[in-house]
Amino acid sequence: MEHTLLILLLPFLSFLFLGLMDSKLSHRVSGLIGTTVLGVVAALSYYTAWQYFTADRLADGTFATLVPYNATWLPLGALHFDMGIMLDPISVMMLIVISTVSLMVHIYSFGYMHGERGFQRYYAFLSLFTMSMLGLVVATNIFQMYLFWELVGVSSYLLIGFYYTMPAAIAASKKAFIVTRFADMFFLVGILIFGYYTSSFSFDFAHPVYADGVTPFASVDTAKAVAAGGFILPTALVLMFIGGAGKSAMFPLHIWLPDAMEGPTPVSALIHAATMVVAGVYQIARMFPMWIAYAPEQMSIVVWIGVFTAFYAAAVACAQSDIKRVLAFSTISQIAFMMVALGVCMPGHEALIDNHASLGYMASMFHLFTHAMFKACLFLGAGCIIHAVHSNEMSTMGGLRKYMPITHITFLISCLAIAGIPPFSGFFSKDEILTACMHYSPICGWIMTGVAAMTAFYMFRLYYGIFWGTENKALHAAHTPHEAPWTMTLPLIILSLITITCGWAVNFGSFVSASGADYQIHLDPSIATTSVVIAVAAILVATWMYARESQPVAVDLKEKFPRLHRWAYKRFYMDEVYQYITHRIIFAHISTPIAWFDRHVIDGFFDFLAWGTHKLSEKIRGLQSGNVQWYAFVFLLGTILLYIIMVL
């Protein structure tokens, strides 16, 4: 497994090379370098996965955790900050997800970014992002994860702000970075608490058996934490979860993600749909053994934040008119599904909740995988559409199915997948999630089923709005939409093929499960039937409302509930709330007074000292007048005074 180092090293070198050469390279060459490197990385990732999953399982049915590299990067006294590579089922799965989607995006960008100024810089940043994301998933310890976590944040910042002359892009990139940084502060404090009380940053919780029989890390020792009080580890984990919630856009830290759509569309597909935004989910999955062992009650925080976010984002998605924003809210909602699924999974805590299996963990990871593929496909499809009509607004679209057949079909497949229609991949993963939720609590299960129905509805609203519905004939006559070049459609086809097959062709549970052992997925017929029936019904409603040339029902609804529509369209004014907090409270009521205080009170005090000294010296200057009579008089006076003092 020594070649895994190359998976990290190659994109880094590619970043350095492309970044340093920049405009000295032609567009074509830099794109080719970036894409070739990613091709190699993807091949190495597949090879790693093949090697890893075909190796013999251990005696307890799990896959061995491999640590091909681990070295101290920064010694911190008793603790140390390590860097390394750790391979276990979820990190290997993530390697596949990231390298696949990234490769698709690299190929796609050839067409999408064609002739764009800063093409080389774009590929350099893509390489940087890919390296950071890969580093994040193979981290051997929580600090390494945090390091790469920050790096993906910066790559995301740089890529959102790629069109740096556009004010909206600048504002969006800034917002994305600051909101996630705010969440990361909690993550950092969580890490500090965790490291201090367990004397280790490593992910070595369950003392897994390593391939060569020895553990390369200082193991996590929870004795001190437990002795210090039962709240310590749950606090640390919840703080880390806040960090994860920031990256994964959970309510109320989701506000950066819709704005992040200002970046180039392939970037949205890669970072803000498939990979970076699931980092929070991945973090929970990574710390899962700790959650289960020490903070099972606090898992309900994850669940209910997830449930609310899923519902909220789905509600907002129903009213948006910008196709990328619909997809962005859909992403938020789907990531919330993954969070919920993790939260409802509590193996070993049958007494605590009415739960029977470790289904949720596997379901969450499965959904992460399938979602990455179909959501990337949707975003890239959206990119083709934007490329064709030069706008994000649905009003400029409609009837595009005639002009862009490949985009149309792949988009439809992905929509069916996200809506949960068999045999597409989304059906299988979503069904597992719903089953897990039902077992956790029926309320949770039914809410999530309802959200799934909303998902089907808004996705088909989007689909019909783009490909059917009212065609903007005037616009299309002036500029006939055309199908995208093959570099852009090829990734769509590949991703939709994965979406069609990966649900039924692969038994995901045998690779990834909460216990690590082979887990046989079996559909719960009643839940599967219910969810499919509801999804189909939602699609039919959407068809009835939006598929025709004119949409009287939708207009009617909008007129009947204007306030609801406006609130949903304005995303329930969450952005305004933040605007108020940052500008009115932090800038106007903290920073400005502090700056004023500094200039006027503190600085004023020192200026006053100087001024006072100056004035005082002016006053006593008169004493040294050079007048001899005056000196003689003072001299005499002093002598007399001294004499009196000495005599008395």
Place this chain on the structure above:
Amino acid sequence: MNFLSIFVLIPLVMLLGLWLARGVNQVRGVMVAGSTALLALAIYLTVDFLAERAAGNTAEMLYTASFDWIAPLKIKYSVGVDGISVAMLLLSAIIVFTGTFASWRLQPLTKEYFLWFTLLSMGVFGFFISVDMFAMFMFYEIALIPMYLLIGVWGSGRKEYAAMKLTLMLMGGSAFLMCGIFGIFYGAGGASMNILDIAHHTGGCRPIAVGEQCIWFPLTFVGFGVLGALFPFHTWSPDGHASAPTAVSMLHAGVLMKLGGYGCFRIAMYLMPEAANQLGWIFLILTSISVVYGAFSACVQTDLKYINAYSSVSHCGLVLFAILMMNHVAATGAVLQMLSHGLMTALFFALIGMIYGRTHTRDIRELAGLMRIMPFLAVCYVIAGLANLGLPGLSGFVAEMTIFVGSFSNEGAFYTTLTIIACTSIVITAVYILRLVGKILYGTCTNEHHLALTDATWDERFAVVCLIISVAGLGLAPWWISDMIGTGTGPIIDVIQSAVALNPFH
């Protein structure tokens, strides 16, 4: 002749050379030769020091030497270095080297400018190699005085006011410091000015009584703290930096401010461990205020240099914050932060100077879209900004993380709370850095005068690239320097921790 003295000798020779030099090219030649020699010497020292340590030499100070200087007053010229001083010497050499290139085209009075600049560097190098309190103090003063002229003559804006303010405030600090030093000297029995003697009660020194320490510790700490931008004695910094010429800002923020932290640690805390434990908490609160206060102030500034000056208040606050945490990891983090802040703030000031030299304004409201006009400078500015906000792979991250992990390992709610307060600065830093970058570099330039500006010249590029390489080098491979610093902070922290029983929060 001890080879550490060469650090002082080279600037002396440079002064002579500059005095004799005729014409700008000769001046530049002397400066380049001298600063290159200093850099080479610093690198050699680092390598040799690491080799000595690897060979098992565990003495607290290496390359020590001592000569009588003013025998009746027990003043000696004593030199020696440990891990901290080696790191600081390396930092100073890098900044002097790059500062030379950053002021390549300085006009007018180039020769005089470099004379003062070299004198300032001599003070800095002398300070870091000295282990005698009096010699340290003398070099400290040598470093301060040229600032007055450098700002007053070659500065910009309200330069006379700024020069006067800076000098007076630092002189005020020196007055405190001198009282403190004499207090320590007589408190320890008046036998030696050597720091090691006083710390280890050798050479006729006795432990300083705790009551006396409580008088001299605040004086010494505040004396050095003024230079280290300790709240509320930091107000010279925004005005001073704003008016200083580029290379002086670089050297001042990059190195001189480190003299403060270094002195606080090496003299105030090391020699008076009991008082440090007893009174440290007061200063710890002040430094926590510095960290957050500086960052918040930076958010609403409109002058590029003011932003950076307040950011320095915040980052230097973190240095003092970390040393006052009084444990091994935090102290190592403090020195890493000195290095990191020195490098990145020098980079920042260099870039600001270059931008100002072209646009003749530092008001961020008047600047926009520089990325299109001067891409090289703009990209470097983004890198400097990212280093400042703690991007992994650059130096800031390493230093901050070491400090936070170190501070968090102190027992007690007091320390934990302060650490969490300090952690908030990473968010506020992001706010002002991104605001700045978004305003001046991104967007579209509307000022037609700015559209015709050119990108960096070769000397500017060279200075900037050297600094970026240093910042990235520290950020990518921190382990060796962290180990080296650890060998220096270790013995000092051991001494300080021996009096931990007096700490009210322990």
